[in-house]
Amino acid sequence: MVDKRTVTDCTCAFCGANCDDLEVDLEGETIVEVRNACKIGSANYITAPGSHRLTKPLWRANKLDEFKEISWEEAYEKAADILVNAKHPLLYGWAETSIEAMREGLKMAEAVGGIWDGQVTHCHxxxxxxxxxxxxxxxxxxxxxxxxxxxxxxxxxxxxxxxxxxxxxxxxxxxxxxxxxxxxxxxxxxxxxxxxxxxxxxxxxxxxxxxxxxxxxxxxxxxxxxxxxxxxxxxxxxxxxxxxxxxxxxxxxxxxxxxxxxxxxxxxxxxxxxxxxxxxxxxxxxxxxxxxLMGHFNVKGVTEVASWITGYPFAIDFARGYPRYNVGEFSTVEVLRDKQVDAMLAIAADPGSHLPQACVERMAEIPLIAVEIYKTSTTELANLVLPDTHTGIEAEASVYRMDGVPILMRKVKDPLPGMKLSSAVMMEELYRAVERKLANRAGKKE
Ligand code: SF4
Missing domain, CATH: 3.40.228.10 (Dimethylsulfoxide Reductase, domain 2)
Known part of the structure; x- marks a missing residue:
């Protein structure tokens, strides 16, 4: 017999209104109905058949090759190699993930001397x-x-x-x-x-x-x-x-x-x-x-988290080992267009669909890690795809509503088998892999 249950007081993981009065009916691990959400919010909960959900890390050295499935351990090694070997990587996105994941991302950007930026750079x-x-x-x-x-x-x-x-x-x-x-x-x-x-x-x-x-x-x-x-x-x-x-x-x-x-x-x-x-x-x-009126469900979080950690809201460069902020110099569109970055991690953003053509062309040239829930234009340009857990549905998460009020999003169901417990867990494990590589490199130099 299928276990039927209802989870109440769920928070919608779509727009910055973060409606937190949703009721979700499940049969087993399948969401069958969402109440109180608008049409867009409901659609976000219910994975339509054939929606190209990603469930395994995928890798290809050459972007013209087919992807092959790899283990999470291999995926972290390859992602850490890309980030550590780059002179100036860009870590971009974050507005559709949790505060906890952003925190790990900022630590990672500082460790590899990269640029940290979010969708806010070209919306608000x-x-x-x-x-x-x-x-x-x-x-x-x-x-x-x-x-x-x-x-x-x-x-x-x-x-x-x-x-x-x-x-x-x-x-x-x-x-x-x-x-x-x-x-x-x-x-x-x-x-x-x-x-x-x-x-x-x-x-x-x-x-x-x-x-x-x-x-x-x-x-x-x-x-x-x-x-x-x-x-x-x-x-x-x-x-x-x-x-x-x-x-x-x-x-x-x-x-x-x-x-x-x-x-x-x-x-x-x-x-x-x-x-x-x-x-x-x-x-x-x-x-x-x-x-x-802010769009993504945690775009406010991008500026809040970056501000309380670095003092700056977005477009932050760690190339000198400390944060610097200058829109137009360290913001995503400019650094991609002007070829100032030589690797990129894109998380929960699908920049392949949203950025100007010159930026997308640069994304196609450089090593690209795409962290996405579904197949997107960005995964089509990537070398490495890390399948993401659905924040606020498959994982508890903290977010900032558009008015700056922090909200704890309730988990509705378990992540799919083989997936990480949350984006934050994935980013933390990746950060540790980056730390290990940097420590090895420092050890070899001594
Ligand atoms: S999409 Fe926006 S308005 Fe609609 S339920 Fe979700 S948070 Fe509320």
């Missing part, structure tokens, strides 16, 4: 740079749920990107001081497109593509008492800007969420910096906070 990197420039008046999602009466989504479309965000934490949520939910909140969407989120907003400001900076500064100028002239600014009628600015000014507790529509449109870091400055200005009259 500009947000992190802006926060360093002008500070960060932020809050937790719980405060938004309980207090916010004006919510602005700028350059993001949570209905599709973070499907439960609006119901769990923002306009539709019933909070302590907002017991009637949506009817007690004003929803403002600022987006060049008429997105599904924009369609349900009280105000949709259809800003011209790439002119967010101008619009932020129009708000700031108006709130500072300047007269706005002309019919439109950045494509938005001036009357509408004034109306929304007045609603912002009279909010009891306001919130700005922003997404990659802002961090990757013209102006990048300066868009976010001026958004933060608008938030600071609104705080001179009432209470406002701001937060990036």
């Amino acid at each position: 990197g500009p947000s992190v740079n802006a926060i360093q420039q002008v500070g960060f008046p932020t809050c937790t999602l719980g405060e938004v749920k309980n207090r916010a009466d004006v919510i602005v989504y700028w350059g993001c479309n949570p209905i599709h990107g973070h499907p439960r965000h609006m119901a769990r934490y923002a306009p539709f949520a019933r909070g302590f001081f907002r017991v009637d939910g949506r009817s007690e909140r004003t929803l403002v969407v600022i987006d060049p497109r008429k997105t599904d989120t924009a369609k349900i907003a009280d105000f949709h400001l259809q800003v011209n593509l790439g002119e967010d900076y101008e619009l932020f500064n129009a708000f700031r100028a108006y709130l500072n008492g300047c007269e706005l002239t002309g019919d439109k600014i950045a494509g938005v009628p001036v009357d509408m800007i004034k109306k929304v600015a007045e609603r912002m000014r009279t909010a009891n507790w306001g919130m700005i969420f922003f997404g990659m529509g802002l961090t990757h449109s013209y102006g990048k870091t300066q868009n976010v910096a001026t958004a933060i400055e608008l938030t600071a200005l609104l705080n001179s009259e009432t209470k406002w906070s701001i937060m990036p």
Whole structure:
């Protein structure tokens, strides 16, 4: 008879909203149903037949050859050889794995004098740079749920990107001081497109593509008492800007969420910096906070863990034996494009599908270790494939939610036979193999 059970209070391992109220039904070790998650979150739990799940370490010396299965011991030896023999390896990814795995990765990058970087480098990197420039008046999602009466989504479309965000934490949520939910909140969407989120907003400001900076500064100028002239600014009628600015000014507790529509449109870091400055200005009259809507379920962890270990959030180079940080010099796209790295470990990121062509070409030239759950474009470019355990489903894991709240993800089922207990265990064992090789090399030199 098949053992049927339900695991409650599971945390979704997909987007940065980290919904932690999921219920998962299992028959034996097979997940048969997921409740409370959105469609994307549920799909992440249920492995579809023919989904190319990786279960054994794979190796090929020549990238044109077929892979052959090898043992974990051999895999660690080969991975350690690649990392130790490289002059300047890149250890990239981490946003879809645990804090514990990141910690091991940082130790490894320091040991081999490599670069440590994460997906944040090309998603919310500009947000992190802006926060360093002008500070960060932020809050937790719980405060938004309980207090916010004006919510602005700028350059993001949570209905599709973070499907439960609006119901769990923002306009539709019933909070302590907002017991009637949506009817007690004003929803403002600022987006060049008429997105599904924009369609349900009280105000949709259809800003011209790439002119967010101008619009932020129009708000700031108006709130500072300047007269706005002309019919439109950045494509938005001036009357509408004034109306929304007045609603912002009279909010009891306001919130700005922003997404990659802002961090990757013209102006990048300066868009976010001026958004933060608008938030600071609104705080001179009432209470406002701001937060990036982060994508991967532990992308916040990348900057948190790297910051508490090295003092820097991402794009960290250990070539001199101590951490240095410089976006544009040590960030993934630049170091791959400019051929500054001669080996790469990519974990839980699939850069082969996401990076620019010149970077992918470099990945094809250099020794590449791919740590992935499924076959991906990156595994197709790799010399060595290390099959990963599904973080937060097959292994307990700590992560940071988009608001910086740490969450312990509950394990739902055992890893597949022959797999490691978690990504962290795999990274720790690999780190030990690297340490042994470095010690041997030092011994031979003496
Ligand atoms: S909103 Fe995000 S975290 Fe929540 S269930 Fe959907 S994908 Fe998962």
